[in-house]
Amino acid sequence: MASRFSSQFRLSITQALGDQLAEALGKLTRAPLTRHNLDLLDEQAEAERLASKSGVYQLYRGDKLVYVGKADKPLPARLGNHLRKISGRRNISLNEITFKCLYVAEDFTAVAPEKLLIKKYKADGHIPWNANGFGNKDPGRNRDRTVLKANHFDMLFPIDLDRRAENLTRGEQRLSDLLQSIKDGLPYNFRFQESPQFDEISVFVPSVDMTADEVFRLVAAQLPDTWQISALMGYVIMYDDKRVDYPSAWRYYRGSEVVAHQPASKPANSKDEEPEDDEEEEARSF
Template identity: 35%
Template sequence: MAEGFVEFEFDLPSALLKSLVDKFAEMDSASLTHEHTMQVPDEQGVYQLLVGGQVVYVGKTDADSGLRGRLSKHAWTIQHRQNLKPEDVQFKCARVFVFTAMDLEKLLIRHYAQTADVWWNFSGFGSNDPGRNRDTTELKAAGFDAQYPIDLDHPVDIKTDGGVPAARVLDALRAELPYTLRAEGEPGKVRKPHPDLVNSIVPPFAVKPATTREVILAVLSVLPAGWQSTALPGRIILYRENRTYTAGTIIGRS
């Protein structure tokens, strides 16, 4: 080796991982609520979700959503679920300036998996609607939706007093739900409401329906015969059908 020369290799990923783990360990967590997440800067970084003080999920930001955006979305996702109290979910997050050079999320998951069960990372938590073709798919018993099914009897405050098409009532309900409500669309134009939903008028409410179940039943009561609404563990569907889903519960039929 030449005089006055040395080769030096610095293990940046390992050093950054250790620093982050130590920082997370020493910092306090905050409740995963809208009030707290809105105080977080919408910058790039990594975060963890905890239930009962145990890390259950590790995530990172991307080009479309910073820390505030990601945490706010998660805070909404955990609402209206059975077996899960939103106040029991906490978060810790850190802005990371040296971020694009490595996949910190994978490093953190691998680290916490050694001592904790970060099962939300592999449970389908936060997934988008899988679509009609997946409605009959069997759920994994350990999945997020299977462990925390949607709560049909959670209070809602829809922004309509009735006297409008069923499609409008469904739109008002969607605005209140942190999960998917999918209804059959117009043939050949699935993004448009089915004519039955447009032409069927939900009369003015004598008493406004106060839960998700009550709103769905109010819509079914005015639809032509043949419609069925089913609660799957992570979403509600409304189609012209008469069938049983292994993982679903029939809310009602018209």
């Protein structure tokens, strides 16, 4: 009970930590999200002999703060994942993206420092990419049929099938080898069901300079009749699924046929919550 000479004081360690992290980030200058700057970040950590390379970071699009994240593994690697992801998307350019980051020496795992920052910035209406799919990797087979919200990252910035597929080798090769090369050479996930028969199928790759669309057309023409390649808004899958339609698909490769599809979406204000961004490892088959 309060009086003129007494009251109650509640100490919030987590709020204080969140405020200190935000203040430290606020003193930093944003840098373009480029490979060169990430290499410099790595060199800084080596030069200062940091015991841990984990930390927190912010991403900006133009002058707007759009994402707050953490890196349990080296910060440059996590930021490099984002660089690669954005490079394979439509409606956005890496030239728009800048970042700030803090190496966090203390072990704050238990209090989740990025969640403290998210709580703070969300109150001001910032960080629209948090909890809308940006931080996720492969969501897994069970979510392939999910209908996305209209403001989901993948709906706003779908994958670019006109982007060059890196890591290709010209010439005759096994389909199984080509599939792995495609997976390794795209900036978005390509998940495929493995099959022993792919070791027996030979494919001729005419050029190392092919787009994702061109190489998927090439592969689809070699697949058995019951297989298809489905380009979803955020990634590509290939399964023996007898031409199943996926709500968020916008292009199918079925044999020599390429079929355009209008993806479904839910209103941005739908009540169901998006799953938390995660660090789930990508998988090739389920």
